[in-house]
Amino acid sequence: MANKIQWLQSSRGLVIIFVVFGHIVFNNSSPSEYIILKEYIYTFHMPAFFAISGFLFGLKECNTSSHKIITKKLLSLGIPYLFFSFSYLGLKYILQQYLMVNQKVQIIDFFNVFFFPKLSTSVYWFLYVLILYFIITAFLKKSLLSSLIFGLLSVIYYVFWKSKIVFIYNDCFNSFLGYYFCFIFASFVGKRYFSFVKNKSFCIAFYIVSFLFFIASVILFFVFPIHSNEFLCILYLIGGVLFVYLFGYTSYILHFSKLFALIGNYSWFIYLLHPYFLNFARNIILHTAEISDFLYIIVNIFI
Numbered sequence: 001m002a003n004k005i006q007w008l009q010s011s012r013g014l015v016i017i018f019v020v021f022g023h024i025v026f027n028n029s030s031p032s033e034y035i036i037l038k039e040y041i042y043t044f045h046m047p048a049f050f051a052i053s054g055f056l057f058g059l060k061e062c063n064t065s066s067h068k069i070i071t072k073k074l075l076s077l078g079i080p081y082l083f084f085s086f087s088y089l090g091l092k093y094i095l096q097q098y099l100m101v102n103q104k105v106q107i108i109d110f111f112n113v114f115f116f117p118k119l120s121t122s123v124y125w126f127l128y129v130l131i132l133y134f135i136i137t138a139f140l141k142k143s144l145l146s147s148l149i150f151g152l153l154s155v156i157y158y159v160f161w162k163s164k165i166v167f168i169y170n171d172c173f174n175s176f177l178g179y180y181f182c183f184i185f186a187s188f189v190g191k192r193y194f195s196f197v198k199n200k201s202f203c204i205a206f207y208i209v210s211f212l213f214f215i216a217s218v219i220l221f222f223v224f225p226i227h228s229n230e231f232l233c234i235l236y237l238i239g240g241v242l243f244v245y246l247f248g249y250t251s252y253i254l255h256f257s258k259l260f261a262l263i264g265n266y267s268w269f270i271y272l273l274h275p276y277f278l279n280f281a282r283n284i285i286l287h288t289a290e291i292s293d294f295l296y297i298i299v300n301i302f303i
Contacts, residue, residue, distance in 0.1 A: 008264075011048075015052065050186075
């Protein structure tokens with residue numbers, strides 16, 4: 001099984017690079033190309049991670065009991081979430097008077113760790129939402145109809161959320177409701193993955209259609225960017241997620257996946273530790289010397 005889904009590690013490696021890039025703070029003088037690229041990446045990079053997690057859930061854990069799934073995820077994700085959330089917030093709270101920070105930490109943020117933390121201060125909100133997804137899906141996995149209904153409701157909420165038809169102040173809660181369809185629909189694919197790959201004609205057709213959809217979504221993004229038409233965000237998201245999967249599979253077929261797969265293997269540790277290094281790079285290295293925007297990106301990604 002490991003060899004057959006090795007391409008997924010390349011997808012994961014690409015997405016964690018996007019996550020790090022997305023957390024880089026650019027200033028007003030940065031080239032507009034970087035800002036636009038960051039805006040585009042933000043339309044799909046975290047949903048892509050949810051989709052990968054959902055895919056693996058359907059592939060490996062669809063037949064596991066709900067009790068075992070919930071217990072396992074609370075331990076394997078809940079403990080790191082609490083530890084790194086409190087340690088990061090605590091360190092930032094102590095040092096924020098000496099460092100340049102985008103959003104100052106307040107005492108209430110420590111309590112919010114347990115109830116939909118603010119995205120502006122809690123960089124580990126993804127784990128919080130992912131735990132909830134695993135718990136919900138563990139109960140829904142026996143009912144295909146219920147799963148489809150919840151997935152479709154999530155799609156509807158996502159469109160309303162991005163179109164500002166509905167507005168809830170807490171972005172973590174919005175993300176929880178709006179991104180669930182990425183997880184649940186990807187779990188359907190993961191559950192049936194080995195049946196799909198046996199049908200070569202289906203795989204080729206799916207690859208071509210996905211690639212064309214991605215190209216169309218990119219064109220639409222540059223014609224109708226987010227700030228001019230938020231309603232199209234669902235197309236940008238789906239196109240970006242499909243691109244992540246296509247990249248992983250293509251890199252595996254064409255034998256250039258080793259570097260991205262290596263990054264993907266360590267994506268868990270990169271995700272947990274990169275906020276510390278990003279702040280270090282931003283506040284120490286980048287303020288000691290003049291540096292170009294290109295080197296700014298390189299320093300943030302690789303340090």
